[in-house]
Amino acid sequence: xxxxxxxxxxxxxxxxxxxxxxxxxxxxxxxxxxxxxxxxxxxxxxxxxxxxxxxxxxxxxxxxxxxxxxxxxxxxxxxxxxxxxxxxxxxxxxxxxxxxxxxxxxxxxxxxxxxxxxxxxxxxxxxxxxxxxxxxxxxxxxxxxxxxxxxxxxxxxxxxxxxxxxxxxxxxxxxxxxxxxxxxxxxxxxxxxxxxxxxxxxxxxxxxxxxxxxxxxxxxxxxxxxxxxxxxxxxxxxxxxxxxxxxxxxxxxxxxxxxxxxxxxxxxxxxxxxxxxxxxxxxxxxxxxxxxxxxxxx
Amino acid sequence: xxxxxxxxxxxxxxxxxxxxxxxxxxxxxxxxxxxxxxxxxxxxxxxxxxxxxxxxxxxxxxxxxxxxxxxxxxxxxxxxxxxxxxxxxxxxxxxxxxxxxxxxxxxxxxxxxxxxxxxxxxxxxxxxxxxxxxxxxxxxxxxxxxxxxxxxxxxxxxxxxxxxxxxxxxxxxxxxxxxxxxxxxxxxxxxxxxxxxxxxxxxxxxxxxxxxxxxxxxxxxxxxxxxxxxxxxxxxxxxxxxxxxxxxxxxxxxxxxxxxxxxxxxxxxxxxxxxxxxxxxxxxxxxxxxxxxxxxxx
Numbered sequence: 001x002x003x004x005x006x007x008x009x010x011x012x013x014x015x016x017x018x019x020x021x022x023x024x025x026x027x028x029x030x031x032x033x034x035x036x037x038x039x040x041x042x043x044x045x046x047x048x049x050x051x052x053x054x055x056x057x058x059x060x061x062x063x064x065x066x067x068x069x070x071x072x073x074x075x076x077x078x079x080x081x082x083x084x085x086x087x088x089x090x091x092x093x094x095x096x097x098x099x100x101x102x103x104x105x106x107x108x109x110x111x112x113x114x115x116x117x118x119x120x121x122x123x124x125x126x127x128x129x130x131x132x133x134x135x136x137x138x139x140x141x142x143x144x145x146x147x148x149x150x151x152x153x154x155x156x157x158x159x160x161x162x163x164x165x166x167x168x169x170x171x172x173x174x175x176x177x178x179x180x181x182x183x184x185x186x187x188x189x190x191x192x193x194x195x196x197x198x199x200x201x202x203x204x205x206x207x208x209x210x211x212x213x214x215x216x217x218x219x220x221x222x223x224x225x226x227x228x229x230x231x232x233x234x235x236x237x238x239x240x241x242x243x244x245x246x247x248x249x250x251x252x253x254x255x256x257x258x259x260x261x262x263x264x265x266x267x268x269x270x271x272x273x274x275x276x277x278x279x280x281x282x283x284x285x286x287x288x289x290x291x292x293x294x295x296x297x298x
Numbered sequence: 299x300x301x302x303x304x305x306x307x308x309x310x311x312x313x314x315x316x317x318x319x320x321x322x323x324x325x326x327x328x329x330x331x332x333x334x335x336x337x338x339x340x341x342x343x344x345x346x347x348x349x350x351x352x353x354x355x356x357x358x359x360x361x362x363x364x365x366x367x368x369x370x371x372x373x374x375x376x377x378x379x380x381x382x383x384x385x386x387x388x389x390x391x392x393x394x395x396x397x398x399x400x401x402x403x404x405x406x407x408x409x410x411x412x413x414x415x416x417x418x419x420x421x422x423x424x425x426x427x428x429x430x431x432x433x434x435x436x437x438x439x440x441x442x443x444x445x446x447x448x449x450x451x452x453x454x455x456x457x458x459x460x461x462x463x464x465x466x467x468x469x470x471x472x473x474x475x476x477x478x479x480x481x482x483x484x485x486x487x488x489x490x491x492x493x494x495x496x497x498x499x500x501x502x503x504x505x506x507x508x509x510x511x512x513x514x515x516x517x518x519x520x521x522x523x524x525x526x527x528x529x530x531x532x533x534x535x536x537x538x539x540x541x542x543x544x545x546x547x548x549x550x551x552x553x554x555x556x557x558x559x560x561x562x563x564x565x566x567x568x569x570x571x572x573x574x575x576x577x578x579x580x581x582x583x584x585x586x587x588x589x590x591x592x593x594x595x596x
Contacts, residue, residue: 102493110509125502136502169493174502177510179488180478184548189538194542195400195467196460204423204434204472211509212475216386241485244492245589248553253547260545267565290544 003027004063005147007092008049009077010040013271015068017128018135020047021154032058032212039163039270055084063148064093068124071232074098078108093146097124097137097248099175099233101240102165109141109164114273120147121164123171129154140166168267176251179230180237182223183254185216189284190291198281221283224266227273234258263290301325301359304446305390306347307375308338313366315426316433318345330356337568351574353382353560362444366422369530372396376406380413389415391444395422395435397473397531399538400463407439407462418445419462421469427452438464442514468540475547477528478535480521481552484513486557487582488589496579519581522564523572532556557576561588 007030008019014055027073031049044051052058059065059081067077074096085091094112096105096119109119126135139147140160160166192201211237225281234255238248249252261267264286270274300427305315305328321327329347331339342349350356357363357379365375372394383389392410394403394417407417437445438458449455458464490499492502503511532553536546559565562584567573 007423061509087509133506136505138498138502160495160498164497166493166498168493170490170498170502173486173490173493173495173499176489177483177507180482180486184478184482185475187544187548188471188478191474191539191542191544192468192471194544195464195471195538197458197464197468197471200436200458200464201471204436206467208424208431209475239488240493244489245591246485246489246492247551248559249547249551249554250485253545254549256545256547293543 004149005030005061007035007058007062007065008053009058009065009067009081010036010069012040012043012068012071014124014128015066016043016047016049017130018066018155019044019049020082022150023048025153027070027153030058030062055080056088059084059090059092060088062092064095066095066097066122068097070229071098071100071104071236074100074104074108075111076110079283082111082117085115085117092117095120095122095139095147096168097122098168099123099171100168100170101243102169103234103243105168106164112296118143118146119164120144121167122147123167123169123174123227125171125174126189137296138167138170164287169240172237175233176237176241179234180250180254182219183234183257184250185212186220186223186257186284186287187253189216189220189280190288193284193288194291198284204283217280220280221266221276221278222271222274224259224264224283225269225271226259226268231255231258231262252268260287260290302447303328303359305329305356305360305454307363307365307379308334308367310338310341310366310368312422312426314341314345314347315344315363315428316366316453317347319427320448321346323451324595325451327399328356328360328400342502348415353378354386357388357390358386360390362393364393364395364420366395366468368527369396369398369534372398372402372406373409376409380409383413383415387409388561389413391416391418393418393420393437393445394466395420395524397421397534398466398467398469399470399534399541400451401537401541402534403466404462408485413543416441416444417462418442419465420445421465421467421472423472436468437464438462458528467538470535474535474539477532478548478552481555482548484518484521484555484582484585485508485551487514487518487578488586491582491586493588496582500579508516515578517563519574519576520572521556522562522567522581523567523569525559525565529553529556529560558585558588 005028008015019029030052084203101221112119123138137157144159234251238251242248303326306313317327328350331349403419410417419438421436432454435455442457532549536549540546
């Protein structure tokens with residue numbers, strides 16, 4: 001019995017790494033490069049993904065489609081795929097792996113349901129496969145077996161109770177802590193810089209917050225590379241929290257920090273091209289140049 | 299030459315511990331217990347502070363006054379002291395040690411200036427004296443020598459460049475990180491609880507965020523004891539960040555979390571009476587009961 005044919009839409013940092021590991025574990029892995037950037041073409045080629053040419057062909061040949069996109073693309077992508085499935089008369093399993101709120105994943109699911117395809121909610125936690133300890137794919141929904149069959153193939157797949165929304169909800173909470181913390185650290189360093197207290201604060205951290213400081217030194221300069229994509233993710237987290245009555249301001253602030261970082265020249269970096277010689281202090285000084293000018297600081 | 303007579307207004311958790319250590323180092327330490335709570339009386343007595351009876355007597359006998367209060371009391375207290383100094387015709391050095399914004403400390407300073415007294419801005423970082431590694435008193439202003447003379451007397455005193463506002467600004471940034479993080483952790487745990495994902499999130503943290511989880515387990519249950527006092531501190535941090543164009547939403551969210559915790563029955567605990575057998579999960583479940591009811595969760 002041959003393994004199911006999979007498709008990855010679209011193969012960015014995480015997507016192409018997932019595609020590669022699944023291909024290496026014997027799956028045929030399709031993608032659709034129509035209208036995609038040169039970088040996406042290069043990543044897909046490096047991962048050995050097969051270009052299906054167009055969506056209609058992809059939904060005809062794939063048994064299961066994994067959507068791994070920036071949050072804002074989750075819904076439009078599902079609409080395009082549902083349309084293609086309708087035209088092709090096929091219904092491969094559709095897995096939304098995006099960092100979106102439970103509310104939005106339910107909306108995506110209802111778009112897919114029109115085509116008759118099964119829908120799985122999925123939240124990815126951890127670095128891309130091959131970059132550290134296991135990448136965890138949390139999945140939830142009526143039937144998560146097609147995803148669970150991928151467990152151990154370079155990724156870990158864990159099923160959650162609670163139906164559509166549970167996997168996305170877990171991703172929102174997890175990412176709410178990690179990215180919430182990184183942006184909080186950035187905000188605090190920026191405030192100290194603006195108050196002329198950057199050196200004094202770092203000295204105090206060296207005395208009483210060594211671990212936190214060391215984490216900041218490793219992280220703060222790396223944030224612009226992902227900033228554009230993570231604005232939407234923070235907005236999804238804020239929406240998730242607001243939906244259950246928990247303060248959403250932290251992640252509105254986090255989105256604002258990523259919006260600021262996306263304006264800096266470092267936003268053009270990718271994870272591979274980050275200038276690792278740039279210190280935290282140098283990065284903060286450049287970020288600060290892009291803060292809004294406030295009264296009295298002209 | 300006898301040591302200067304000091305006064306502490308008002309001797310709460312931090313204030314009475316500071317008073318005690320300075321008394322143990324040979325200073326006469328006054329306070330003013332007029333209209334204060336039974337707990338404040340008990341703390342003052344335990345610390346061996348001398349009750350001056352009223353403010354006018356206190357400003358007559360003290361060479362230097364340290365104000366260590368909840369943020370909302372900083373300005374009214376300075377107004378009362380300035381009035382008493384005017385009536386008594388005295389001008390002891392006034393040190394504002396409160397967790398307030400640079401803007402507010404400058405306002406407090408201008409109130410004190412009317413009386414002709416010297417003003418020192420001070421930000422306290424660390425646990426109360428006697429409870430861990432050194433308590434750092436950062437000080438700034440035209441002449442910080444009277445405070446620097448206390449260095450080594452159970453506290454560490456560090457002078458900062460930058461004039462009035464620098465010491466407060468440093469405290470705001472430092473506390474913005476630590477308390478910002480504790481409230482972010484609380485918000486994330488609350489969201490997971492509300493989504494029915496509390497156990498799943500803790501399991502994932504056990505796998506990939508062990509240190510963070512261990513810090514949360516130590517901290518989350520302790521927050522209500524200080525919640526009432528820290529609402530105002532978070533608002534001061536938000537104001538500080540907004541003044542220099544840095545996103546203030548994180549600390550609006552932090553204030554909201556403390557406002558929630560202040561509504562729980564645990565808000566009546568003091569640092570000494572916290573029920574340390576209560577788990578993080580038990581605390582979160584109780585905090586969640588006080589969240590606003592949202593549409594669909596009635």
